[in-house]
Amino acid sequence: MAQQQISLPAKLINGGIAGIVGVTCVFPVDLAKTRLQNQRGGQQVYRNMIDCLIKTVRSEGYFGMYRGAAVNLTLVTPEKAIKLAANDFFRHHLSKNEPRLTVLKEMLAGCGAGMCQVIITTPMEMLKIQLQDAGRLAAQQRKLMVLPTMKLAAAGTVLSCAYSMGPPTAARRASAVQIAQELLRTQGVQGLYKGLGATLMRSDGHCWLLGHPLLGGLLPLFAHLNRLGQPSEGENAPFYWCFVSGCAAGCAAAVAVNPCDVVKTRLQSLSKSTNEESYSGVVDCVRKILDREGPKALLKGASCRALVIAPLFGIAQVMYFIGVGEFLLGQSPYNLYST
Template structure:
């Protein structure tokens, strides 16, 4: 689903793919099954530290804002800490996202022999600063997603009654996390499209620059609907993924407290 999402978002104008299944079929037929996993090593390498920062920084910012500014637990604090944690998370993941996008771009087929070769070629052409390309958009993407995710979770937890059983607690967390992940994906997909377009550029002069102008440019040239290219494969992964993520986090932290 990650490769499919990237292919949808990189397409300018009319889509080559009519659906997720059509995209799968065309990638399989034209590039082989290995293409469905192209660029995956980069996000896998950063997955564990990314999740640690997501929740660790969220908790740390929560304590900071309560101690320094007197914030109380609630949706406003949840959104603020989520946004702050998202910015911290983005700084870590941006180089890995850049490599992933370059590897998954159909136009780069044959350019890179693998993830390591992609890293070498980016460094050779753009230097170390080349790995910061798209950082602003990545910050927007993660800040918006985390703010929406933790804000919805806070709202649902304050609305739903406390579960009386372990299974009930797991179900409550899964529902909260899934709804949070779905809502957050609805909010941040335009920023994700902008990030993908910015990071996918290799030919100078670059068409896409700063995040907001890039979003406005896509909307003007391709319509507002283009800002949600790749939304379905993205939400299918991050909706339920948000639920699983929250369940695992709560189980692990509860065990560690004991």
């Protein structure tokens, strides 16, 4: 089958819409994931995802669940543009006039694009995590303030709910711009790229495990699942099958690289509560987590992360299935399996 010409503007529109819709839908779950991953043993503020979201709404209001979402929404299109441009560059140099890249070269191109993508991804994650985790730190501080008064409660003193006490902290009011300015002032540009290695491992892990339609080639996990629903060779699977396959592939990949995401989150969290340790790098972080919290700690937030990545990847597949970008530009819909 002849290779179909791919429209970069249409791909950017599809990716941008998928990113905006996806982030809006799943951001509260992503916030819960960040807060659960940053909890250390013996300082548990939240029992699980639902408990985290309920306490967040009680103490910070409904929009408290969207702390840091503006950073993602602002940078989602530049992120896609860098990923696409880098992928096209690597694919061009790996093809050497071959009609179709091998799976290995597809993976290499995708991982190369992932390496370039972290130019945007790492600062975005850095700022997002500070905003997302501020509420957890504030709740933990209020909880510690309440503990000394528990004896009074036993004597008959009435206590207020720990999660509705006190005014918002300065950390909770800080904006992404203020955090970025402070990092640049105190640590320079490298301050925005803390946790770069862990971010790179997570991003490239996704490329290796499932790939992305934005990268022009589908890697084994999603392709295998979606192929089961194809009516015939070279045709797209039905709408619903495409979405379900994307969600299943995203879920599996999210859980597989969750340890990298835990390490990245810990490294990028600048504010620490009482008795929370600091880490000098990826190896030091992994060692301390294993020593003090055990292997299970590397899977903290895995269910939340699966609930985030699965619909995000499913929505991306749907955007390509529908061909919104191509429709807006008056082009023919892009067949995922024409490359």
